[in-house]
Amino acid sequence: MISVGNPIVERLPSPEAESRGFHRMERRMLRAQVAQAISSSRLRGSLIAILSLLLWLGLFQIVYEGFVFMRATLPEPIHEQVVKAIFNAFFFFLFGMLVFSSCVIMYGSLFRHAEIAFLLTMPIRAERVFLHKYRHAVLLSSWGFVLLGSPMLVAYGIVARVSWYYFALLLPMLISFVFIPAGIGAILLLLVMRLFPRNRTHVMVAGGALVLAFALWYFWSLFTQRESDLLTPRWFQDMLGRLQLTEQKPLPSWWLSSALLETASHAWAEGMLFLALLVANALFVREVAAGFAARIYRTAYCRAAGIGGAAGRVWMGGFDQLLSRSLGFLDPQVRLVLLKDVRVFRRDPVQWVQFVILFLLLVLYFINVHPFGYTVHVAQWISIVSFMNFSVVGLLMSTFTTRFVFPLVSLEGRRFWLLGLLPLKRSSILWAKFCFSMTALALPCSVLIFLSDWMLGVPGLLAGQHQWTSMLLCLGLSGIGVGLGARFPNVREQSPSRIAAGFGGTLNLVVSTIYIIAMLVLTTLPCHLYVARLIEPGFSLSGEFARFQMMIQPWLIAGTIASLFVGIFAMLFPMWLGIKTFSAQEFH
Amino acid sequence: MIEFDNVVRRYGRTLAVDGLKLTIPRGELFALLGPNGAGKTTTIRMLVGLLRPDAGQVRVCGIDCTKNPREASSHLGYVPDEQFLYDKLSGRELLEFSGEMHGLNAAALRDRIERESNRFELTGFLDRLIETYSHGMRQRLIFATAMLHDPDVLVVDEPMVGLDPRSARVVKDLLRAEADAGKTVLMSTHTLAVAEEISNRIGILHHGKLDFLGTLDELRHTLAAPEKALEHLFLEMTNGHVANGVKVQPS
Numbered sequence: 060m061i062s063v064g065n066p067i068v069e070r071l072p073s074p075e076a077e078s079r080g081f082h083r084m085e086r087r088m089l090r091a092q093v094a095q096a097i098s099s100s101r102l103r104g105s106l107i108a109i110l111s112l113l114l115w116l117g118l119f120q121i122v123y124e125g126f127v128f129m130r131a132t133l134p135e136p137i138h139e140q141v142v143k144a145i146f147n148a149f150f151f152f153l154f155g156m157l158v159f160s161s162c163v164i165m166y167g168s169l170f171r172h173a174e175i176a177f178l179l180t181m182p183i184r185a186e187r188v189f190l191h192k193y194r195h196a197v198l199l200s201s202w203g204f205v206l207l208g209s210p211m212l213v214a215y216g217i218v219a220r221v222s223w224y225y226f227a228l229l230l231p232m233l234i235s236f237v238f239i240p241a242g243i244g245a246i247l248l249l250l251v252m253r254l255f256p257r258n259r260t261h262v263m264v265a266g267g268a269l270v271l272a273f274a275l276w277y278f279w280s281l282f283t284q285r286e287s288d289l290l291t292p293r294w295f296q297d298m299l300g301r302l303q304l305t306e307q308k309p310l311p312s313w314w315l316s317s318a319l320l321e322t323a324s325h326a327w328a329e330g331m332l333f334l335a336l337l338v339a340n341a342l343f344v345r346e347v348a349a350g351f352a353a354r355i356y357r358t359a360y361c362r363a364a365g366i367g368g369a370a371g372r373v374w375m376g377g378f379d380q381l382l383s384r385s386l387g388f389l390d391p392q393v394r395l396v397l398l399k400d401v402r403v404f405r406r407d408p409v410q411w412v413q414f415v416i417l418f419l420l421l422v423l424y425f426i427n428v429h430p431f432g433y434t435v436h437v438a439q440w441i442s443i444v445s446f447m448n449f450s451v452v453g454l455l456m457s458t459f460t461t462r463f464v465f466p467l468v469s470l471e472g473r474r475f476w477l478l479g480l481l482p483l484k485r486s487s488i489l490w491a492k493f494c495f496s497m498t499a500l501a502l503p504c505s506v507l508i509f510l511s512d513w514m515l516g517v518p519g520l521l522a523g524q525h526q527w528t529s530m531l532l533c534l535g536l537s538g539i540g541v542g543l544g545a546r547f548p549n550v551r552e553q554s555p556s557r558i559a560a561g562f563g564g565t566l567n568l569v570v571s572t573i574y575i576i577a578m579l580v581l582t583t584l585p586c587h588l589y590v591a592r593l594i595e596p597g598f599s600l601s602g603e604f605a606r607f608q609m610m611i612q613p614w615l616i617a618g619t620i621a622s623l624f625v626g627i628f629a630m631l632f633p634m635w636l637g638i639k640t641f642s643a644q645e646f647h
Numbered sequence: 648m649i650e651f652d653n654v655v656r657r658y659g660r661t662l663a664v665d666g667l668k669l670t671i672p673r674g675e676l677f678a679l680l681g682p683n684g685a686g687k688t689t690t691i692r693m694l695v696g697l698l699r700p701d702a703g704q705v706r707v708c709g710i711d712c713t714k715n716p717r718e719a720s721s722h723l724g725y726v727p728d729e730q731f732l733y734d735k736l737s738g739r740e741l742l743e744f745s746g747e748m749h750g751l752n753a754a755a756l757r758d759r760i761e762r763e764s765n766r767f768e769l770t771g772f773l774d775r776l777i778e779t780y781s782h783g784m785r786q787r788l789i790f791a792t793a794m795l796h797d798p799d800v801l802v803v804d805e806p807m808v809g810l811d812p813r814s815a816r817v818v819k820d821l822l823r824a825e826a827d828a829g830k831t832v833l834m835s836t837h838t839l840a841v842a843e844e845i846s847n848r849i850g851i852l853h854h855g856k857l858d859f860l861g862t863l864d865e866l867r868h869t870l871a872a873p874e875k876a877l878e879h880l881f882l883e884m885t886n887g888h889v890a891n892g893v894k895v896q897p898s
Contacts, residue, residue, distance in 0.1 A: 070750040071721060080747040088735040091776060173731040180695045181748050182721040257659075357716060361699040364692075365658055551734075551778065 119210035150312035151305035161244030189352030242344030396491035457571035464540030466558035472550025496537035535629030542633025581618035654703035676826035678842035681852035724798035734778035749796035
């Protein structure tokens with residue numbers, strides 16, 4: 060290494076000065092972005108803020124009702140245990156997901172981003188470059204974490220009537236927690252990239268498969284028991300016993316859970332102790348990760364950058380041929396653009412790996428639905444749970460179209476010299492993207508819903524209706540995603556996630572959610588009420604909903620017919636809007 | 648000074664750079680030529696610390712680029728072939744960031760920014776966001792960033808891409824002036840006329856090997872083609888009309 064007293068090294072900035080330089084640069088970029096948003100897109104910014112707030116309030120309301128219900132129905136000791144188990148399990152699984160997602164995020168930012176090649180050619184410490192990207196990964200992770208986790212924690216605080224300092228400490232607790240899995244993910248990534256640069260994908264996939272296999276086994280063992288025990292005190296005790304894995308004291312998720320619960324129960328000193336534990340460990344993990352980066356990041360980067368030859372080769376593959384043949388009914392030009400999109404998407408794992416994880420988790424959950432044995436206890440639960448599952452699949456599909464389908468047109472912006480000069484109608488390009496979205500959505504959507512229905516033993520009528528609605532959902536969501544993507548393109552941005560996070564993407568998410576709710580209300584809800592009556596003849600709507608009892612059958616018939624028109628409208632109208640804008644679009 | 652000492656670099660089974668031995672002294676403008684895939688960019692990326700050699704050593708001003716990349720890069724100014732700039736910074740902010748990372752103090756930074764913005768005619772738009780710059784403006788800003796800390800060694804990958812004739816003239820004069828002032832300049836280019844016009848020596852890389860190393864006159868002499876332009880000589884050399892191993896050692 061460089062000896063102390065070297066004049067060149069002494070002239071270079073200290074670690075603190077480097078850090079200040081990076082912070083200043085980031086502040087300046089943030090200020091420019093905020094100023095731009097305020098001056099040119101005030102409406103967009105306000106809409107994003109309002110929609111995010113609505114999403115937060117919606118989540119809050121659902122969780123709040125859940126906590127109120129639990130408090131009202133469970134005796135105090137059991138209630139306390141259940142809340143503890145929920146917190147521990149929630150943060151435990153979130154911890155695992157954060158490790159994995161930070162691994163994926165940091166792979167993209169540390170090893171594939173053009174900025175790194177710029178920074179590494181300057182006399183900047185490798186660990187500073189690493190920390191710059193690490194902070195970004197933590198920000199990205201904590202944004203979603205805070206948005207999804209805070210409604211639950213605020214709702215719990217209100218229901219449990221906690222002191223003000225519980226709310227004041229929420230954010231520091233959550234953020235210090237996020238640093239830990241992000242740091243562990245970063246260390247794992249650096250080690251994999253250093254030790255297995257050539258086989259990094261295989262190692263990561265194998266690691267992911269192992270974690271998934273463990274999760275599968277754990278879920279299975281969690282819910283496998285005699286159906287007759289379901290929801291009995293013995294079942295609760297048994298379940299709590301099986302969740303002990305998530306209550307291990309060395310786990311950061313347990314520290315966070317304990318910090319929150321101690322603070323909520325007015326034991327602020329204990330809460331502060333756990334917060335201190337989280338902060339200390341967050342700092343420790345950050346230091347270890349930075350130490351690893353100082354030693355191996357540059358080498359790992361150089362090794363990864365040097366992978367070529369056979370590893371860089373791509374193949375046409377049987378899948379493409381099969382897809383091309385099976386889409387033979389499409390216009391050849393549309394088919395070729397679609398195949399191009401499929402290849403580009405498939406060869407960029409950073410794009411789709413998180414979606415695959417989410418998809419597999421849902422499969423995991425659906426496979427585990429069966430052991431609950433709903434048929435034995437409350438027959439209507441079949442209908443309720445399958446309805447909830449269907450809604451979840453719909454919402455997953457809407458996030459998929461927002462994240463992957465909506466940016467497709469924007470991403471063509473810089474490549475438009477190619478498509479724009481081909482003897483190709485611009486509308487064909489959009490229809491190709493629509494078909495791409497349909498191809499990618501229809502099969503997983505149908506399979507997930509079939510799996511859920513099959514495991515629950517849902518009656519044939521309901522299962523058929525689910526398949527019908529899922530196809531309409533795919534049709535509408537694809538139309539909305541492609542159409543709005545063309546109507547509100549962002550051709551300057553190259554990152555799909557940033558395109559999706561903008562105004563158009565947010566609008567796409569909101570319109571998709573409204574569309575899903577409309578389809579659920581039109582077809583799935585009346586069908587479930589109808590089937591619930593078939594399963595349990597004594598079933599009737601109660602309270603203020605009783606007056607809808609007689610309307611279920613006409614609602615079902617009219618809703619099914621209306622859903623067809625709504626689905627076609629949801630597909631055609633945004634596509635028409637998109638084609639109109641895209642045909643007149645100029646690409647600079 | 649730049650030294651490649653028996654440098655070997657592979658991509659999987661492909662040999663990108665094969666035993667490169669090359670020394671570029673102070674005060675020389677060296678043009679690295681070669682067809683696509685010859686190994687020029689790999690050579691440059693090893694020099695600037697983005698790749699490491701599988702064998703051999705790369706040194707800048709006597710500093711090993713693999714062992715001491717930070718120290719080596721403090722002597723380097725690098726103009727890459729692919730532009731990366733922070734779109735949400737202004738030109739001045741980017742120059743300030745780069746200068747700070749090279750350890751320039753506030754007063755020196757101010758003077759250097761003034762100097763480079765005048766030299767590359769950036770003054771009028773230095774305080775505008777980079778995202779509003781044209782390709783040529785961005786290229787000039789990259790040059791200014793590379794020159795800001797007065798590097799001993801300037802490495803330029805395809806310098807003329809996207810530059811208008813006036814900017815191209817500025818860059819050519821700059822590269823020549825830097826070499827005349829005792830700096831070392833390594834330029835990789837496909838624009839043979841530029842290499843012919845301003846370089847002291849040229850090297851022709853082909854399949855990772857340095858097939859020729861010397862002055863233009865020496866190349867003409869080797870190929871027995873006096874009066875021929877570099878383009879003709881280059882095509883003859885890389886089309887295989889000349890047997891492998893024809894090399895002219897530097898004097």
